[in-house]
Amino acid sequence: MFAVYAARIDRDQPLSGLELGERPAPGARPGWSVVDVRAASLNHHDLWSLRGVGLPEDRLPMILGCDAAGVDEDGNEVVLHSVIGQTGHGVGPKEPRSILTERYQGTFAEQVAVPTWNILPKPKELSFEEAACLPTAWLTAYRMLFTNAGVRPGDSVLVQGAGGGVATAAIVLGKAAGLRVFATSRDEAKRKRALELGAVEALEPGARLPRRVDAVIETVGAATWSHSVKSLKPGGTLVISGATSGDRPSHAELTRIFFLELKVVGSTMGTKEELEDLLSFCAATGVRPVVDEVLPLDRAREGFERLESGEQFGKIVLATT
Numbered sequence: 001m002f003a004v005y006a007a008r009i010d011r012d013q014p015l016s017g018l019e020l021g022e023r024p025a026p027g028a029r030p031g032w033s034v035v036d037v038r039a040a041s042l043n044h045h046d047l048w049s050l051r052g053v054g055l056p057e058d059r060l061p062m063i064l065g066c067d068a069a070g071v072d073e074d075g076n077e078v079v080l081h082s083v084i085g086q087t088g089h090g091v092g093p094k095e096p097r098s099i100l101t102e103r104y105q106g107t108f109a110e111q112v113a114v115p116t117w118n119i120l121p122k123p124k125e126l127s128f129e130e131a132a133c134l135p136t137a138w139l140t141a142y143r144m145l146f147t148n149a150g151v152r153p154g155d156s157v158l159v160q161g162a163g164g165g166v167a168t169a170a171i172v173l174g175k176a177a178g179l180r181v182f183a184t185s186r187d188e189a190k191r192k193r194a195l196e197l198g199a200v201e202a203l204e205p206g207a208r209l210p211r212r213v214d215a216v217i218e219t220v221g222a223a224t225w226s227h228s229v230k231s232l233k234p235g236g237t238l239v240i241s242g243a244t245s246g247d248r249p250s251h252a253e254l255t256r257i258f259f260l261e262l263k264v265v266g267s268t269m270g271t272k273e274e275l276e277d278l279l280s281f282c283a284a285t286g287v288r289p290v291v292d293e294v295l296p297l298d299r300a301r302e303g304f305e306r307l308e309s310g311e312q313f314g315k316i317v318l319a320t321t
Contacts, residue, residue, distance in 0.1 A: 001025045003109035004300040004318070005063045006050050006101075014050035015304055023063055026105065026113035031090040033072055033116045035080065038128035039294075040068040040107040042307050042316045043136045043165060044244060045099065054102045065107035065318075066100045069122055069131035077122040079131045079279065080107065080114055081272045090115025099136075099269065108300060110320055120276060123283035133289035133315040134278055136269065137165030141173055141217070142278045143270035144239040149215035153178030156213040158231050160184050161220040162194040162202065163313045166241060168290045170217045171197045176287045182209055184224070193313050197290065215239065225249035229256055237263040290314030 001023060008017035026034050046064045049055040055062055066082040082100045085091045100106045105113070122131045144166070145151055151174075159170045162183040174181040175198025183194040183202045191202035201210065205220075206227045214236055216228040221243025228238050230253065257264065270278075282288065292312040295303050296319055303316040 001110040002297060003063045004065070004297065005061045005108070006055065007061050009050065009052035009055070009057050009060070011051045014047050015301070015308065017050050018301060018304060019061070020298060020300060023061070023105075023109060025111050029113060031115055032113050033119060034111055034113050035068065035070045035072050035078060035119065037068045037070040037107055037110060037112055037320050039070070039132040039320070040065045040318050041132045041136075042303050042318070043067065044242065044307070045136065046101070047304070047308060049101050054099070059103070062101055063105040063107075063109050063112075064101055065109070065112075067132050067135045068107035068112060069128045070112075072119060077124075077128075078119045079122045079275070080112070080135060081118040081120060081275050082107075082135050083269050083272075084115065084118065086272065087117065089117035108297065108318060118272070120272070120279065123279050125283040126279070126288075129291060129294055129317045129319065130282075130289050131279070132317055133165070133291065134282070135275060137315065138169040138173075138289055139270040139275050139278055140241050140267065141166045141169035143274055144217050144241055144267045145170060145173055145177070145179075145215075147270070147274065148239045148265045148267045149217070149237050151177075151179055151215050154180075155215065156180040156182065156211065158182045158184070158209065158213045158216045158228065159199070160205070160216065160218050160224040160228060161244070162199070163187065163190040163310070164219060164244070165315050166219045167217065168197070168314045171199050172287055172290060174198070176281075176285050182213060190313055212236070219243075220245050222246035222249040226251045226253055229253035229262065232260070232262050234260040235262070236260075237265060239265045239267050241267040292316050294319055
């Protein structure tokens with residue numbers, strides 16, 4: 001079958017290890033199901049995999065891709081939950097949880113195998129391309145906002161780095177949930193898009209907010225960390241799920257954190273139950289993922305190049321048909 005995979009690890013030039021070509025189709029395995037992929041979306045996780053983060057060389061070649069929507073063996077339209085081993089289903093109770101492509105072949109292929117427990121029905125209201133955007137970036141944003149930040153309608157939130165998949169999702173979900181959303185971006189066009197999606201104000205990174213916020217959604221890391229901490233109300237919550245600009249800020253702001261009793265919460269992906277809730281939320285409210293571009297699978301390298309450049313706004317989707 002045709003697939004997009006990591007053939008080599010290169011920490012400095014990750015795309016040099018990206019290959020497109022034939023790979024073995026997944027075989028039968030007890031407790032697992034094979035899904036015909038219709039659409040899959042890119043995440044920064046895929047670039048980190050090409051750098052060797054979470055993917056050692058002895059597991060290569062590895063088909064990339066965490067997210068997918070497709071059709072199962074019984075003809076049902078489905079969405080995949082990409083956290084493998086969350087409950088032991090399909091892998092045994094002692095195997096630690098992992099994300100697709102860390103231990104198991106991913107979704108950038110004509111077919112993918114996952115534990116049957118990881119398969120959820122796709123709401124009829126969502127297209128394959130829309131549904132394929134949800135299991136990683138949108139699920140991460142959903143958990144950051146509603147589980148780990150614990151925000152409620154009327155609360156205020158700062159989303160750093162508008163344009164990335166998680167940040168874009170947080171703006172849309174926050175608006176739909178009745179939050180006052182502020183956003184930042186270095187790019188004027190992305191700030192404008194953030195406003196169109198529902199942010200009440202979009203500012204340059206580091207700019208003073210008109211008011212301090214209840215929570216900050218942080219995926220940028222070192223470059224925005226100090227600003228994130230300074231933007232919080234006393235007792236506010238900073239939720240971090242990524243550090244695309246690095247994980248060592250020059251100012252940790254520890255004094256401000258303890259004096260104002262701020263909370264710093266790490267967040268990774270989400271549960272299957274949260275993904276079910278997210279799918280239902282999108283189906284019921286009309287909220288849809290922001291899709292930057294849909295490309296055929298054989299043009300995946302273009303999508304990776306766009307993701308690496310940071311030019312995208314929303315999700316880049318690969319379609320198999």
